[in-house]
Amino acid sequence: MKKNIKSKVKKPRFEFKSLLLMGLFCLVFLSVSGQQREYKIEKEVSFPEEGSIKINAPKSVRITGNGTISTRQVGDQYIVSRKDNTPPIYKIHKKLVLHTWDKAIIKQVSSLTFNCKTPEEEQLLKEALSINLASNAAGVVEIDCELNIAKFQVENGWFKEENNHIVLDNGRICPIEFLSISTTLYVPVNSQIVIDAEDTDLLIDRHEGELELNAVGGSFTAKEISHLKGSLQFVDLNIEHIEKATLSLKKSLLQAKSIHQLHLESSLSKLEVNKIEKLEIAKSMNDQFSLESVNSIKASNSLYSHYRLGSCTESLEMTLKSGDVDIKNLAPSLKFAVLKNQNAQINLDVKSLESYSLLINSFDQAEYILPNDLVLTNSEDGRKAYTSGSNPEKTKLQIDCLHCEISIK
Amino acid sequence: MSDFEKYIKENQRKFDLDQINPKVWQTIEAEIKEKKGAILSLRNSLRLVAAVLICVFCFQWFGDYQKVNFPKHLLEDYGFKDSKVDELLDAKIITIREASIPVAYKGDLEMLLNQVTYLDQHFAEKINKLDLANTEVELLKEILEYYKTKSEILDRVINEIQKVNTNEKKYKIKSEKTKIRI
Numbered sequence: 119m120k121k122n123i124k125s126k127v128k129k130p131r132f133e134f135k136s137l138l139l140m141g142l143f144c145l146v147f148l149s150v151s152g153q154q155r156e157y158k159i160e161k162e163v164s165f166p167e168e169g170s171i172k173i174n175a176p177k178s179v180r181i182t183g184n185g186t187i188s189t190r191q192v193g194d195q196y197i198v199s200r201k202d203n204t205p206p207i208y209k210i211h212k213k214l215v216l217h218t219w220d221k222a223i224i225k226q227v228s229s230l231t232f233n234c235k236t237p238e239e240e241q242l243l244k245e246a247l248s249i250n251l252a253s254n255a256a257g258v259v260e261i262d263c264e265l266n267i268a269k270f271q272v273e274n275g276w277f278k279e280e281n282n283h284i285v286l287d288n289g290r291i292c293p294i295e296f297l298s299i300s301t302t303l304y305v306p307v308n309s310q311i312v313i314d315a316e317d318t319d320l321l322i323d324r325h326e327g328e329l330e331l332n333a334v335g336g337s338f339t340a341k342e343i344s345h346l347k348g349s350l351q352f353v354d355l356n357i358e359h360i361e362k363a364t365l366s367l368k369k370s371l372l373q374a375k376s377i378h379q380l381h382l383e384s385s386l387s388k389l390e391v392n393k394i395e396k397l398e399i400a401k402s403m404n405d406q407f408s409l410e411s412v413n414s415i416k417a418s419n420s421l422y423s424h425y426r427l428g429s430c431t432e433s434l435e436m437t438l439k440s441g442d443v444d445i446k447n448l449a450p451s452l453k454f455a456v457l458k459n460q461n462a463q464i465n466l467d468v469k470s471l472e473s474y475s476l477l478i479n480s481f482d483q484a485e486y487i488l489p490n491d492l493v494l495t496n497s498e499d500g501r502k503a504y505t506s507g508s509n510p511e512k513t514k515l516q517i518d519c520l521h522c523e524i525s526i527k
Numbered sequence: 528m529s530d531f532e533k534y535i536k537e538n539q540r541k542f543d544l545d546q547i548n549p550k551v552w553q554t555i556e557a558e559i560k561e562k563k564g565a566i567l568s569l570r571n572s573l574r575l576v577a578a579v580l581i582c583v584f585c586f587q588w589f590g591d592y593q594k595v596n597f598p599k600h601l602l603e604d605y606g607f608k609d610s611k612v613d614e615l616l617d618a619k620i621i622t623i624r625e626a627s628i629p630v631a632y633k634g635d636l637e638m639l640l641n642q643v644t645y646l647d648q649h650f651a652e653k654i655n656k657l658d659l660a661n662t663e664v665e666l667l668k669e670i671l672e673y674y675k676t677k678s679e680i681l682d683r684v685i686n687e688i689q690k691v692n693t694n695e696k697k698y699k700i701k702s703e704k705t706k707i708r709i
Contacts, residue, residue, distance in 0.1 A: 190663045190665070190666065191663070191665050191666070192663070192665060193665075198602060222571060255564075274567065352649070353651075368645070369646070386645075386646075386676070388678075403638065403639070403642070404531070404680065421635055421639070422635075422639055422683065439635060440635070440687060440690075459692055461687070461691060461694060523697060
């Protein structure tokens with residue numbers, strides 16, 4: 119009995135000692151383990167005459183390894199950690215800021231925050247990471263926002279020490295505990311740029327050259343873009359002014375204050391533009407257009423897309439199927455409006471028109487509400503022609519809408 | 528020595544057990560085993576029932592584990608009443624599948640439905656990442672946006688079918704009908 123009591127009494131002391139030792143060990147380990155360091159690397163090169171820039175924007179990290187990995191996007195950061203609630207191992211800032219300047223120089227600045235187990239490993243990492251920035255024979259300067267990192271490796275396990283490291287393009291391995299990268303670029307304002315991006319938030323102030331953007335996910339914010347082209351899926355674009363653009367949009371949002379000229383193919387997208395001079399829609403499927411003021415609009419091959427126009431001032435030519443059209447104001451300067459549609463609702467406000475002619479085809483295959491002051495000039499084979507005002511040739515309206523509900527007021 | 532002790536001593540031989548026929552013992556043993564077997568089968572039955580119950584529980588729990596519980600406020604933001612979004616979408620798909628439409632509109636509506644396929648393909652990977660352990664709000668919002676867009680497209684198809692059929696009646700058009708492939 120005495121022995122048993124003794125052994126029972128002994129046990130708690132043994133457990134307390136081991137806990138205390140473990141606690142001390144952890145403290146020592148933590149103090150010995152590296153602290154986070156911040157480090158900037160930058161490089162600049164001359165921009166060749168008639169050269170171009172190709173930017174590989176920060177993308178989702180290429181990860182390999184053995185063990186538990188959790189990846190998530192929080193705001194503009196792509197985070198890799200062992201598990202959801204454990205400290206991050208890698209952080210890639212997916213916001214890419216492009217500053218433009220008048221110099222014929224390209225500059226890349228990468229801000230790193232990292233943490234290694236030993237000062238030697240820190241030094242190794244500092245020396246190993248570099249920016250590859252050079253012009254190739256074709257005059258293209260390639261910018262890689264992932265520096266010279268080929269992949270990230272994560273290794274952990276139940277009875278395994280964590281062993282995370284990065285593998286560089288040259289095969290060199292650098293152990294790390296934590297690494298975060300964010301990039302800022304400086305490019306000539308009139309350069310030709312091609313950007314490939316994935317879930318990246320791109321910010322650019324003003325660009326006067328040709329900008330090609332191919333992106334999936336993320337956003338693009340700019341003040342002034344001279345010439346924009348590209349293919350965008352699941353991208354939010356917010357641009358104050360675009361001079362000229364040729365875009366292919368899928369499930370994207372384009373918001374702009376003013377666009378001079380836009381050539382568009384889109385689906386499942388939304389366009390919200392204050393003022394657009396010339397809009398040409400080559401193909402549209404289930405889009406929503408909200409345009410405050412349009413000078414000239416031409417839409418062909420538009421299926422299930424809705425159009426809401428504040429005003430149209432010069433010309434309108436739309437061939438639609440099953441797309442509602444609502445135009446609040448046909449301006450007195452309007453030369454012609456030709457609208458072909460089916461199975462849709464059309465609302466046109468003609469109050470501002472001084473004089474106009476109206477030709478309706480397939481009159482008996484649609485429902486119409488027409489202004490009282492229209493004068494019927496011709497009626498045959500389902501076609502009806504009307505005029506209003508003293509100079510009806512000034513503005514010509516033509517509507518051919520099968521099985522539609524049309525209201526002209 | 529008492530009379531009783533005397534009696535025992537004199538009749539000692541009679542008290543010695545005869546050699547039992549082995550068959551008798553085997554019979555007894557078999558009876559015991561049968562009885563034991565009866566007890567075992569009851570145990571086994573109970574074990575089986577317990578195992579089945581555990582399996583049913585696990586299946587149910589796992590099934591529930593696979594369903595994501597979107598936060599209520601997020602669901603409301605995206606226009607959903609509850610987490611049964613899949614059931615809602617399936618109901619719409621069934622409505623479309625069962626509808627008859629004029630042949631002339633089949634191609635256009637199937638093109639519209641291709642947008643659903645496009646969304647499904649894009650979000651397949653993200654859906655796979657979605658589990659109870661992953662409650663990342665950004666991902667939940669993305670998925671709900673996908674469900675919302677998908678629901679809107681299906682609603683659009685249903686509305687267009689109704690519109691087209693209504694117009695055919697209104698304008699007395701008798702065209703050949705067909706079903707949509709979905």
